[in-house]
Structure formats: C-alpha cells, structure tokens
Amino acid sequence: MAYNLQSLITILQQILHQEQTHWTFDHNKPQLESLLQKAESLMQILEKSSHTKIASLESQIRDTVYKAEDIIESQMVHQMLSNPDSESLTFSTPNLQQVTQELDSAMVFLHDLTPDLQQATQQLESMKLVEELEEKKVCASPQLMSLARSFICTGKKIASTVFSMLRLVRVLDVMGIEYKEFPEEILQLINLRYLAFSCTSGLPIGISRLWYLQTLICKQVMMLSLPSEIWEMSELRHLRSETISKIGNGYKIRFVHTKLQTIFLVWITPSLIRSGFFEIIPNIIWLGIYYIHSPDIEVDLSHLHKLENLRCQSELDKVGSCFLIKLRFPYSIRKLTIVDCVLFRRFLTTLCALPNLEVLYICRCVFERDAQAEEEEWEVTEGDEFRSLQHLNLQLLNIVRWRAKETNFPKLRELHVVKCNELEEIPCDIGDIPTLQEIYIHECGTSVIASALQIQKVQQEEYDNYDLKVLIEY
Structure with a gap:
C-alpha cells in the first residue's frame, strides 16, 4: 500500500527540486511542501507498521493520492498551454487543501491504532529529506x-x-x-x-x-x-x-x-x-x-465558434504576409497575436467588429502607408472602437506616429510598448481612458518615455488620478 504514495512523492520532489527552474511558486508553496512531508511520513509509517487494521485505509489513501495527482497534473497542463512562450511557469495549488486534510485523517487513524507510531513519526521528521533523484x-x-x-x-x-x-x-x-x-x-x-x-x-x-x-x-x-x-x-x-x-x-x-x-x-x-x-x-x-503563400486565398475561421486564442504569423518578405486581409474571424476571439504581417487599415477596422476581443498583441508588423508617405503610422479613425479591448501590446514596430483617441479604446486597462524605437510619442488622449491602470515602456526612445510620464502627470494634477501606474524599463 505504501507504494501508492510513492508516485505522488516523486512528483512533488521533482517539482520542488531546488535546482529546477521551469516552475516558480506563488504563496501556496508551503502547501506543496506540507503535502510532501505528510506523504513521506505516512509512507514510512505504513512500511514500519504491520497492524492488520491498516489494510482498511488502502482504498482511502489510494483515492486521495490519485486525486492529488490529478489536481497537480491538471494545473501543469493548464499553465503550459496558457503560457507557451514562457520559460518559467507559476505553479498554483488552490485545490490541494482537501487532499492534505484527507492525509491528515489517515495519520490520525494510524496514531490511534498503536502508541509506537507517534514515536516513529517523530523520528521520521528529524530525518534529512533527500531531494535529488539521481x-x-x-x-x-x-x-x-x-x-x-x-x-x-x-x-x-x-x-x-x-x-x-x-x-x-x-x-x-x-x-x-x-x-x-x-x-x-x-x-x-x-x-x-x-x-x-x-x-x-x-x-x-x-x-x-x-x-x-x-x-x-x-x-x-x-x-x-x-x-x-x-x-x-x-x-x-x-x-x-x-x-x-x-x-x-x-x-x-x-x-x-x-x-x-x-x-x-x-x-x-x-x-x-x-x-x-x-x-x-x-x-x-x-x-x-x-502563412506565407498567396494572399488571394481566403482563410475562413468564422465557423470556429469556440476559438478564443488566435496567433497569426507570416514573414514580411513573403507575399503571404498580406493574408490577414483575406482572413475571416469568428466573433468568439478573446486574444489575438499578430506577428510579421502587413496590417491594412480595413483589416484593423475589421478587428473592431470583434465584440469579445480583450487582448491584442502586435509584433514586428508593418502598417499600411499611403504611396507618398515615407514613414509608418497607425491612425485609428474616429469610428473605429475596440469596444472590449483591455490589454494592448505593441512590440518591435517601426511606426513613427500613433494617432488615437480615448474613444477608440474605451475599456483599455494596460498598454505595453516594447522596443518601438521609431515611435515619437504615446497619444495624450490615451490617458483619458477611465479604465486605464498601467502604461509599461520597455526600451523605447526618450520622447515615448516623456509622453507616458506627461500623461501620468496630467492625470494626477488635473484629475487627482493616482491609480495610473507608469512602469519604465531600459
């Protein structure tokens, strides 16, 4: 029966290993450590005891262990899929409390059976745990x-x-x-x-x-x-x-x-x-x-009514980088990531029609420009409204000017501008968005930083708004 616990112990030891860097922990790490300690102590006690009544615990312990493993495995799968590009994932364990309590009840039952079990437990707690699995x-x-x-x-x-x-x-x-x-x-x-x-x-x-x-x-x-x-x-x-x-x-x-x-x-x-x-x-x-093939072929995703997270990627030196203009979206999209694509004005207007779009990442893309224009710009027209957008992330863009009003992004909460070295400034009207909580600037020009700080200053001095945070990293 003790072997039922070994699988859970091995998982916990590997996750909590001091040299592993793939997983980080929130405030629930002590819960994992407590679960590991209880499982190890219980297994050692079971191995040392020959009391016949212990057999009645086998089903309870097995079910509890399987439940714990299912919770841990589900959390790992969820984090890996939710954060595919992250080298470090956060391991959260909000649902392990009941499992820990069930192991506690098994420990109490064992303590009631024989008086020598308590002494055995104390000896086990003083033992040094070996964390390395060679x-x-x-x-x-x-x-x-x-x-x-x-x-x-x-x-x-x-x-x-x-x-x-x-x-x-x-x-x-x-x-x-x-x-x-x-x-x-x-x-x-x-x-x-x-x-x-x-x-x-x-x-x-x-x-x-x-x-x-x-x-x-x-x-x-x-x-x-x-x-x-x-x-x-x-x-x-x-x-x-x-x-x-x-x-x-x-x-x-x-x-x-x-x-x-x-x-x-x-x-x-x-x-x-x-x-x-x-x-x-x-x-x-x-x-x-x-997609890097002919932009004349239509990619129709409109029937995928459960699609929430979509990443579109191409190569700017390929004709297929213009394929977004022929892409048909489902209204269910909540998060959209666009990488190495050409962005036409009418495509950006199409995005405004997505009622559930909350997160938009634009990375290494080229904005359509007029024939006589020498510089890239993104002008969000007056009628364009990203009605549900809460997070906007602009990365590695060559746009020089960005023109927008607070009415274009009525529910925006976070604006991240990363390595947009040509950008002159953040539109001042962005600061008037009532839901805006954070502007994050990373490796951008001094004029962009100055515009972000000016937005914060105006909000504080004229509107007594000290909730807007401006974070700058060089």
Whole structure:
C-alpha cells in the first residue's frame, strides 16, 4: 500500500527540486511542501507498521493520492498551454487543501491504532529529506518506477532505458533533454496522457500507438513535419510545437476531431485549406497559424465558434504576409497575436467588429502607408472602437506616429510598448481612458518615455488620478 504514495512523492520532489527552474511558486508553496512531508511520513509509517487494521485505509489513501495527482497534473497542463512562450511557469495549488486534510485523517487513524507510531513519526521528521533523484537511484528502484503515474525530468540527461520502467506513467515531461532521435521506449508507454519532449528528428513513425494521448508538446529547432497518423489519435486535445508544424499534402479527412482544443503552430498551405482541415476541428479553442503563400486565398475561421486564442504569423518578405486581409474571424476571439504581417487599415477596422476581443498583441508588423508617405503610422479613425479591448501590446514596430483617441479604446486597462524605437510619442488622449491602470515602456526612445510620464502627470494634477501606474524599463 505504501507504494501508492510513492508516485505522488516523486512528483512533488521533482517539482520542488531546488535546482529546477521551469516552475516558480506563488504563496501556496508551503502547501506543496506540507503535502510532501505528510506523504513521506505516512509512507514510512505504513512500511514500519504491520497492524492488520491498516489494510482498511488502502482504498482511502489510494483515492486521495490519485486525486492529488490529478489536481497537480491538471494545473501543469493548464499553465503550459496558457503560457507557451514562457520559460518559467507559476505553479498554483488552490485545490490541494482537501487532499492534505484527507492525509491528515489517515495519520490520525494510524496514531490511534498503536502508541509506537507517534514515536516513529517523530523520528521520521528529524530525518534529512533527500531531494535529488539521481539516475542510479531511479534505476535501483524499478518497482517504484513501475508504479509512477507522472515523471518530470528537470535534468539534462537520462538514460532512455528508464522509460521502459514507467509502465503506468500518464504524464511524461522530458522537455529539458534534447534528443537527436526520439526514444523508441516512449512508444511503449500506452497509458500516456501528456507528453512533452525535445527532439531534432521530430515525431516518430508509430506515435499513434499512444492511443490515449491527450496533450503532445514537441520542441524542435527546425520545421516539424506532422505524420498523417497523428490525425488518427482520437483522444488528442492539445497539439503544440515550439516551431512551425507542417501537415503533409496527403492528409485526408477521416473523422471530425471534436476533442481537439489546441493546435500551434500549423503551416497553412493552399492544399490544407482545400482539404477542409478547419471543418474537422469545430471545438478548437487555441489556434496558431503560419502563412506565407498567396494572399488571394481566403482563410475562413468564422465557423470556429469556440476559438478564443488566435496567433497569426507570416514573414514580411513573403507575399503571404498580406493574408490577414483575406482572413475571416469568428466573433468568439478573446486574444489575438499578430506577428510579421502587413496590417491594412480595413483589416484593423475589421478587428473592431470583434465584440469579445480583450487582448491584442502586435509584433514586428508593418502598417499600411499611403504611396507618398515615407514613414509608418497607425491612425485609428474616429469610428473605429475596440469596444472590449483591455490589454494592448505593441512590440518591435517601426511606426513613427500613433494617432488615437480615448474613444477608440474605451475599456483599455494596460498598454505595453516594447522596443518601438521609431515611435515619437504615446497619444495624450490615451490617458483619458477611465479604465486605464498601467502604461509599461520597455526600451523605447526618450520622447515615448516623456509622453507616458506627461500623461501620468496630467492625470494626477488635473484629475487627482493616482491609480495610473507608469512602469519604465531600459
């Protein structure tokens, strides 16, 4: 029965390891540490005790451990998908209190059984906890490894033979290890629900053997070619690549992927559009698309009524960088990220028609200019209103002038301007937006900084508004 606790202990030790840098913690870190301490103490007590009544606790402890693992795994998956570009993720544990209380009740039950258990617990608490999980220790405990349901590697190297021990593992995260060839042993882990890895050779033939896989995250330097068999995986919910993913020309629709919620970053080709690919992902929530082909081909996403987070990316030296003008959006969009694209005035007006758009990132884009104009500018016309926009982020733009009124962004709360070295100033009327809370400036010219500080000064002196924060980083 003690082995039921070992999987949870291993997960907690790996997350709390002092040398891992992928996860940071909020104020709930003591809760994780407390849960780890209780689980270790309880396991040691169980191993030392032979009381027959302890058998009655087996079901309670097993259910509690599985509940804790499900909460932790769900939080990890949520954070990784919500913050795909972040090297450090925040681990929040708001729902572990009940699990900790259930382990406490098991401890109380054990203490009531025999008086010597309390002394054993005190001895355990004085023991030094070993936090490092070395490869030789892993290999020395095949029985414990075979019962693990989650394996998170924070190191840079591990023998591929370790994977063959993880027969029941459901979550496998080895993103920190860069493999030249995909470890074939992983394809034997048929219980996997979550797989995150880094491999220069990409996805292997036979990936569809992982029939129950729900989340697949692949980090690769070069373009990732998605084998056609990946679309046979009916349980797949999240498919994410750190680079561009290309779906082969031979792709054929076999069934509608009703469970698929995330695809990032897929290369949109004319053949893919003709195949009706977007028709078979009706429940997609987060989509990243890359397009460099002819701008005359329409990309219609208007039927994806659950799509909330969309990233559009191209290359400015390709004709396809103008494809946004032919892109049809669903009204459900809440967050839109645009990278390396040409922005036409009528396209920006189209964005104003999105009633739920709350977050807009514009990065390395070029704004349409008149034939006689020598400098880029973004003039938000009087009738254009981003009615729900709360966060606007402008990065690495070459615009010189930005003209806008407070009525263009009536609900804006945060404005971030990052590395826009040509920009002369922030429109002064932006300060009159009643909901504005923060202006963040990073590596911009002195005139931009001066305009932000002037906006803050006017708000304080003329309107007694000291809630507006101006943050400047050089």
